[in-house]
Amino acid sequence: MLGIDLGKNSCSLAGLDATGAVVIRRKMTREAVVAFAASLPSCVIAMEACCGAHFLGRAFAGQGHEVRLMSPEYVQPYVKAQKTDDRDAEAIAEAATRPTMRFVTLKSEAQLDLQVLHRARERLVLARTALINQLRAILLERGIIFPKGRIALMRRLDEVGLEGLAVSDRTRALVSDLRDECAVLDRRIKAYDEEFAALARNDPQARRLSSIPGVGVINATALLAAVGDGSAFARGRDLASWLGLTPRQHSTGGKTKMLGISKRGNRYLRKQLIHGARAAMPHLAAKPTRMGAWLREMLSRSHPNVVVVALAAKLARIVWALLRHERSFDQGAVLPA
Incomplete structure (x- = not known):
């Protein structure tokens, strides 16, 4: 050794x-x-x-x-x-030498390349978010309130026009510069998204993962870059735990109380899966399917944020099952029960 x-x-x-x-x-x-x-x-x-x-x-x-x-x-x-x-x-x-030690799977150069692309895209997304927040703050200081969200803000800014802003000429020029910077970042982020889509089309595992509701191309490629074939995890529950999506437990007086999630492991993957689950949850919950029935039952007794995390953990377990068993997603989970 x-x-x-x-x-x-x-x-x-x-x-x-x-x-x-x-x-x-x-x-x-x-x-x-x-x-x-x-x-x-x-x-x-x-x-x-x-x-x-x-x-x-x-x-x-x-x-x-x-x-x-x-x-x-x-x-x-x-x-x-x-x-x-x-x-x-x-x-x-x-x-x-310990028999119970958990080991990290050795990543290939292709996995590391894919991981670098995700990190570069995330840096651009954070920079765009910072620009949008700065733009809204500049306008708010001058009594101009624009809606939240990048798309809604840009649409409203186009409707009003730079000349319609009751600000000084210098501030108007600054707003124009910030809008142009956001447009440049939009194009660069879109180029990364198109590259991920092309990679997913040519990779059988990425295609399988992309078919899972709430996963999509971005999450599928990010998961493949981080976990490979999932062999580092004995169960799907272990993958969800590694992502920090499983709730912590506290036992006292013979009773077990469920606490919040641990938030351990890969922060980027956890955030992406939660975003995907949040986007897919209304659509899935409205369908007369097995997953829809599970979500509706959860929503009837838990806060929507709790249900979103539970759905993200379920997605992580589904991802592990598809990777380890080389199977396609069972559409019966989203078909009528």
């Missing part, structure tokens, strides 16, 4: 033998680590799932080694005494 504590320029190594005793302690550059691993017989190489781990993991896997990536929070309990790079490497190796 070889544990590697990754650094930007240098890495610390700790090698364990079959009894768990430390037999190697070294510090090397990243390039030297790859060369050193190539000289070793096939073994297990463990690392924390951090920046650069997937690239090195693919290099080690190509050399015939078994790669185990772990979340840093699962390694922390195995660090002894004061934290140092050598002790971190030893803790990584020891944590990887």
Whole structure:
């Protein structure tokens, strides 16, 4: 077992033998680590799932080694005494030997490329939202109240026209600049959306996931980039838990009380699934289907926000089932009961 504590320029190594005793302690550059691993017989190489781990993991896997990536929070309990790079490497190796340890699936270069595209798109969406909020605030300070929402605001701004705004010439020019910036961001975001749509059309798994109500192309490609074939999760419930969508529980006096969701795991995926569930819920709840009956029963006794999260968790479990069993979405869930 070889544990590697990754650094930007240098890495610390700790090698364990079959009894768990430390037999190697070294510090090397990243390039030297790859060369050193190539000289070793096939073994297990463990690392924390951090920046650069997937690239090195693919290099080690190509050399015939078994790669185990772990979340840093699962390694922390195995660090002894004061934290140092050598002790971190030893803790990584020891944590990887535990039979109940949860490992991160090694991502391919295609998955990482897809993940980068989603992060770039999200950055543009946040920038556009900031511009829209600034535009509304500038007009509100001058007594001009525009509706919420990007589409409604831009439509109203086009109806009124820049000349119809009771503001100074300089402010009018600023509003025009902000509107033009938003238009540029709209075009860039649309280009990413079209690229995701093209990727989904050519990928069988993405097509299957896109057919799920509330998932769509954006969520399907984001899920594939993050979880691959879903093999890292034993059950769909584990995937929902990883996304922080399952409720926490508290037991007292023999009674179990359901609390809020944990909000752990991948924040971007959780947000996207909740947005998708919120958009699909009114349509699904209005249909005489099995899922519609479930939603209506939930809405009769719970707040709509609670039901949205429950639907997002159900979507996550459906996603896992389709990925692991390579099946298409069962349209019976959205057909009349």
